Amino acid sequence: MNIGLYFGSFNPVHTGHLIIASYVANLKMTDQVWFVVSPQNPLKKAHSLLNEYDRLNLIHLAIDEDDRFKVSDVEFKLPKPSYTIDTLTYLQEKHPKYTFSLIMGSDSFQNLTRWKNYELLVKNYPFIIYEREGFPVEDTLGAQCTFVKAPLLNISATDIRTMIKEGMSLKYVVPEKVKEEIEKNGYYK
Numbered sequence: 001m002n003i004g005l006y007f008g009s010f011n012p013v014h015t016g017h018l019i020i021a022s023y024v025a026n027l028k029m030t031d032q033v034w035f036v037v038s039p040q041n042p043l044k045k046a047h048s049l050l051n052e053y054d055r056l057n058l059i060h061l062a063i064d065e066d067d068r069f070k071v072s073d074v075e076f077k078l079p080k081p082s083y084t085i086d087t088l089t090y091l092q093e094k095h096p097k098y099t100f101s102l103i104m105g106s107d108s109f110q111n112l113t114r115w116k117n118y119e120l121l122v123k124n125y126p127f128i129i130y131e132r133e134g135f136p137v138e139d140t141l142g143a144q145c146t147f148v149k150a151p152l153l154n155i156s157a158t159d160i161r162t163m164i165k166e167g168m169s170l171k172y173v174v175p176e177k178v179k180e181e182i183e184k185n186g187y188y189k
């Protein structure tokens with residue numbers, strides 16, 4: 001089984017993420033795309049981070065019963081912050097017959113040299129990279145990369161949190177069930 005891992009804080013998940021995951025799943029380079037929720041990105045501040053179980057629940061609501069996808073809480077029980085190489089080592093041990101690739105934007109890929117043991121990531125795992133505006137796709141690290149031209153929605157989780165604070169509607173920028181859950185619980189107010 002080939003698994004495409006889409007790592008993120010998903011604080012909260014939004015339509016931009018879902019477009020990417022769906023596009024990559026449709027390419028059939030992988031059998032399944034897993035959303036891996038990171039409790040704490042090593043390079044980001046914890047502030048305004050919703051509880052990881054609530055973020056996980058929002059992704060379950062977002063993908064509903066789409067069997068191209070799975071949501072993973074594997075990083076919840078690993079040490080924090082969440083280092084991707086450690087998660088991959090754990091996943092590979094747990095699923096020795098699976099092959100894992102990393103799905104990431106060209107922005108994150110350009111930042112990869114700041115990640116823990118990035119040389120090991122580059123050596124051992126293939127990357128599926130989609131271009132994000134302002135970050136041309138190029139491999140300067142000798143990684144095993146497939147560059148894909150995914151459709152993009154130029155929105156971030158930060159934008160969504162700002163919209164909530166300003167009382168704007170989240171219609172279309174997150175799935176309806178995600179919008180309802182955020183509103184019902186007063187998240188990010």
Ligand SMILES: Nc1ncnc2c1ncn2[C@@H]1O[C@H](COP(=O)(O)OP(=O)(O)OP(=O)(O)O)[C@@H](O)[C@H]1O
Nearest residue numbers: 007008009010011016105108153154155156157158
């Ligand atoms: N609109 C988008 N289109 C495509 N990829 C995105 C988009 N927003 C985020 N990503 C990518 O998805 C992954 C997970 O993103 P993340 O959870 O950090 O969301 P974010 O919207 O960038 O969050 P924040 O604004 O809180 O930093 C990252 O690799 C990020 O680069």
Ligand SMILES: O=C(O)c1ccc[n+]([C@@H]2O[C@H](COP(=O)([O-])O)[C@@H](O)[C@H]2O)c1
Nearest residue numbers: 007008009038041043082083084115116
């Ligand atoms: O392993 C690292 O050193 C590392 C450094 C920065 C980011 N990451 C991971 O990259 C993923 C994307 O992060 P984010 O918050 O931008 O969605 C998330 O799973 C982080 O844990 C990992």
